[in-house]
Amino acid sequence: MTGLPNAAIDSTRPRTAGVYDYLLGGHEHYRVDREIAERLPRAAREGARHNRAFMHRAVRWLAHQGVDQFLDIGTGFPAEPNLHQVAQEVDPAARVLYTDNNRLILRYAEALLVSRPEGMTDYLQADVRDPAAVLDGARAVLDFRRPVALTLIGLLHFLPDSADPHALVAALVRGLPPGSYLALSHAASDLHAEHAQEVVAAYAGGGVTLAPRDRTACARFFDGLGMVAPGLVTATQWHRGEPVPDPSEIGLYAGVARVG
Numbered sequence: 001m002t003g004l005p006n007a008a009i010d011s012t013r014p015r016t017a018g019v020y021d022y023l024l025g026g027h028e029h030y031r032v033d034r035e036i037a038e039r040l041p042r043a044a045r046e047g048a049r050h051n052r053a054f055m056h057r058a059v060r061w062l063a064h065q066g067v068d069q070f071l072d073i074g075t076g077f078p079a080e081p082n083l084h085q086v087a088q089e090v091d092p093a094a095r096v097l098y099t100d101n102n103r104l105i106l107r108y109a110e111a112l113l114v115s116r117p118e119g120m121t122d123y124l125q126a127d128v129r130d131p132a133a134v135l136d137g138a139r140a141v142l143d144f145r146r147p148v149a150l151t152l153i154g155l156l157h158f159l160p161d162s163a164d165p166h167a168l169v170a171a172l173v174r175g176l177p178p179g180s181y182l183a184l185s186h187a188a189s190d191l192h193a194e195h196a197q198e199v200v201a202a203y204a205g206g207g208v209t210l211a212p213r214d215r216t217a218c219a220r221f222f223d224g225l226g227m228v229a230p231g232l233v234t235a236t237q238w239h240r241g242e243p244v245p246d247p248s249e250i251g252l253y254a255g256v257a258r259v260g
Contacts, residue, residue: 016158016208017076017105023048028077028108032206039202043195047235047251048154051185052079054235054254055153056086058183061228061239061256062149063090067181069148071138073128073172074155075100078112083151084121092118097141099134101127128155129163131171147179147259154252156221157187160211169221178260181228184221185235185254187212192251199251218253225257 018033023045029037037045059070068091072083075098087094098109098121106123115121124137142148150172159165173182189196189212196212203210219232230237235252 016203017100017102019203019208020048020154021077021079024052024079026077026079036202036206036208039205041195041198041202043192043251044199044202047187050235051154051252051254054185054238054252055083055151055183056081057239058254058256059083059086059149059151060090062181062183063087063094065181067147067149068094069142069146070094070096070151071099071134071142071148072096072151072153073099073126073134074152075105075109077105077108082113084113084115084119088116088119092116095120095122095142097122097124097138099124099126099137101125128152128168128172129159131168131175134172135175144177146177147181148176149181149183150176152182152184154185154187156184157210157212158208160209166217166220166223170223173225173259176259180259181256182222182225182259183256184218185252186218186221188214188218188234188251188253190214191234191253195251212251215253218255222255222257225259228256228258231255 018029019037022029022034022037070083070087084096087096098113100106103125106125109123113121122141126134126137128134156165187210200210200212215232232253232255235254238254
């Protein structure tokens with residue numbers, strides 16, 4: 001595990017990972033995290049589960065395509081089944097690098113996200129807003145002569161437009177080997193818009209910026225890539241065989257695309 005400086009833990013400031021943990025029924029959250037979560041509409045609470053389920057399906061699909069290396073940015077607190085468990089269920093030798101900018105989260109990851117003996121999990125403290133540092137850290141752990149799946153699950157909507165998230169994703173993708181994949185989910189501003197506004201207000205009440213985006217803006221993250229069927233859809237519609245909720249009730253876009 002690299003890049004973990006000592007830092008004081010501030011329990012008075014909400015953490016998006018803590019809010020998400022609470023929504024998923026976890027235990028790694030503070031009162032300030034719960035206060036935000038409890039202000040969210042029911043649809044947002046359901047959205048957290050839909051988001052996690054999309055990650056499971058996407059990782060399983062990628063592993064079945066022969067991808068055995070994963071770079072997960074914005075890891076969050078452990079919530080079983082975790083990404084490496086899903087991947088290693090298909091391929092026990094799969095290698096996963098969990099990346100987050102929160103030292104506490106990575107300490108939990110180091111303790112709880114333990115690989116099967118045939119595979120590997122490792123942990124990198126880095127920020128998606130510094131793609132060069134993320135890629136440098138990933139190259140030290142993963143084999144960039146072979147495809148890597150980059151997963152950005154429920155992360156980019158916490159970056160305002162001023163951070164230029166499209167440019168950040170493009171920089172990360174440019175650094176991936178040919179045959180790699182991008183898997184991404186993002187809060188929607190144009191699906192069930194009244195709920196989106198409630199969610200933005202709930203986070204803002206805790207001092208957290210949330211920037212949901214419309215379908216056109218979410219599609220831009222995949223510019224130049226080969227979208228995997230069924231393309232950019234709501235999170236519950238991606239590779240689901242059974243009937244799914246009305247898309248207008250699902251406030252998350254999701255998609256997977258191939259690099260090169």
